[in-house]
Amino acid sequence: MNDTRRFGRPECDEVLNQLEEMNVAIATVDETFSALTAETRRHAKSCSVCQAAIMDFAETREGLATMKQGMPEAGPWFAARVMMAVKAAEREIEERKEGVWVSVRRLAPRLAAFAALLLVLGGTWAMELRRRDVAGQTELRQAEGLFESGQSAPLNDDIVASAAEGTRP
Amino acid sequence: MPEPATVGNAETGDVRQEADRELVRRAQQGDKEAFEVLVRKHHGRVFAVAGGILHTREDVEDIAQQVFLKAYFSIKRFDQRAAFSTWLYKITVNECWDLLRKRKVRPLLYEADLSEEQTHTYQSREERGEYGVDVSSRLEAREQVEQWLECLDEKDRTMLVLKEVEGFTVEEIAEIMGLNGNTVKVRLFRARQRVAERIRRKKRAAGV
Numbered sequence: 001m002n003d004t005r006r007f008g009r010p011e012c013d014e015v016l017n018q019l020e021e022m023n024v025a026i027a028t029v030d031e032t033f034s035a036l037t038a039e040t041r042r043h044a045k046s047c048s049v050c051q052a053a054i055m056d057f058a059e060t061r062e063g064l065a066t067m068k069q070g071m072p073e074a075g076p077w078f079a080a081r082v083m084m085a086v087k088a089a090e091r092e093i094e095e096r097k098e099g100v101w102v103s104v105r106r107l108a109p110r111l112a113a114f115a116a117l118l119l120v121l122g123g124t125w126a127m128e129l130r131r132r133d134v135a136g137q138t139e140l141r142q143a144e145g146l147f148e149s150g151q152s153a154p155l156n157d158d159i160v161a162s163a164a165e166g167t168r169p
Numbered sequence: 170m171p172e173p174a175t176v177g178n179a180e181t182g183d184v185r186q187e188a189d190r191e192l193v194r195r196a197q198q199g200d201k202e203a204f205e206v207l208v209r210k211h212h213g214r215v216f217a218v219a220g221g222i223l224h225t226r227e228d229v230e231d232i233a234q235q236v237f238l239k240a241y242f243s244i245k246r247f248d249q250r251a252a253f254s255t256w257l258y259k260i261t262v263n264e265c266w267d268l269l270r271k272r273k274v275r276p277l278l279y280e281a282d283l284s285e286e287q288t289h290t291y292q293s294r295e296e297r298g299e300y301g302v303d304v305s306s307r308l309e310a311r312e313q314v315e316q317w318l319e320c321l322d323e324k325d326r327t328m329l330v331l332k333e334v335e336g337f338t339v340e341e342i343a344e345i346m347g348l349n350g351n352t353v354k355v356r357l358f359r360a361r362q363r364v365a366e367r368i369r370r371k372k373r374a375a376g377v
Contacts, residue, residue, distance in 0.1 A: 020332075020339050020354055053358070056365035063317055063368045064333045066310040071220040071334075072229045074212040082208050082237045083201065089238060 011043040015050045019057050027065060029058040189253040196244050204244070208237050211254060214335070215261050221330030222265040222323075224315065232268060236261045251344060258337075258345045266323060317367050325360040332357055 018036050026035050032054050033041055044050040189210070195203035215236055219229045239260055240247075247256055318326050324346065331337040331345070339357070343350045 016354065016358060020357065023336070053361075056361045059365040059368050060329070060361045061333050063364065064314060064330070067221070067314045067330070067334050070308070070311040071217055072226040074216045074230075074233065078212050078230075078233070079205055079208040082212075082234055083205050085234055085238055086201070086204075086241050089242070 011040070012047060012050050012053075014040050015044050015047075016053060019053065027058060027061040029054060032058050186252050186254075190249055193244065193247065193249060193253050196241075197247070204241055207240075207253065211257055212237070214254070215257060217335050218258050218261045218331065219265055221334055222262070222327055223268065228268065232261070232264050236264055239264070255341060255344045258341075259347075262327060262345055265327075269323065313371075317364050317371070320363050320367055321360050325356055328353060328357055329360045329364065 015036065018040055019032070022032065022035050026032055033044065036044060044054060189207065192203045192207050192210075196207060212233060215233050216229060219232045219236075223229050223232060236257065240257055247253070318329070321329065328342055328346065331342050332339070337345070339350050339353050342348075343353045346353070348356075
């Protein structure tokens, strides 16, 4: 797409370059031919590819000419309307900025109360957790004491001895 | 409607651009009056660009206002490497495409689509003889052009309208659309071929 040589012939490319630079007022085929430089015109008259390009060019311009008539134009009030919209947008931004601080200030007592409530709940939960932990540890210690006070486990030597007796014929 | 860009108008263009640069500098420092002058200078072409892509007057007005609002709030970030007008038309084209993408369809403008107020405005202007031809034939002509352009995608259509209706140069179009100048030339050439073929076919069908 970046190739400057569209037809491969420099004369044809020159015709296209001149077409692109033509003033919008030039629209018909005759006007287009006359607007070309003498050398380019000579080539265009003998080249079918360039003639087709000129026809397309003129046909498109002629076709799109009606488009300009229907184009909407800005009214004399437009600049004032833009400036009013700018002011309104600036005011909105300011209000939004201020709005954040106003809401923070307005919500401050509620936020403090909520934080205090969270603190109380969190503290109670932590204390309860610790109490349960202590109670659990006490129970475990008591259970261990029960085993320690009963029959002692057999020594390794006794086990080996009884096993040896069992295997003897 | 402001005059289209033409070859040989470079000096005037430079003076105009320098004036714009100064206005932009002032607007960047918060001068609202400078921005209003920029709006007055450029709204004509912003309307024209949007009018070539969109189809109803209401959409064009809304988009034009949106474009200038966007420009106002981002003008501080505009580094003036490109011309202000190019930057503005780039915003316009993008806003129009966004709107079309949101809608996914291109509604054609029919007389029935006009609001009561618009119809009244058109009629009174017509009665005063401000239009050369009557409104319905103008709308019909526009509808026909829309049918010819239907064979093009959004980008090709925008390029062709900017070039052939609004008189933008290939370089301006390339900058607005972020494309290489040669790519624009090639796409314009192909778009013209397709549109011209469609026009011829319609004319043949109509027996012209």
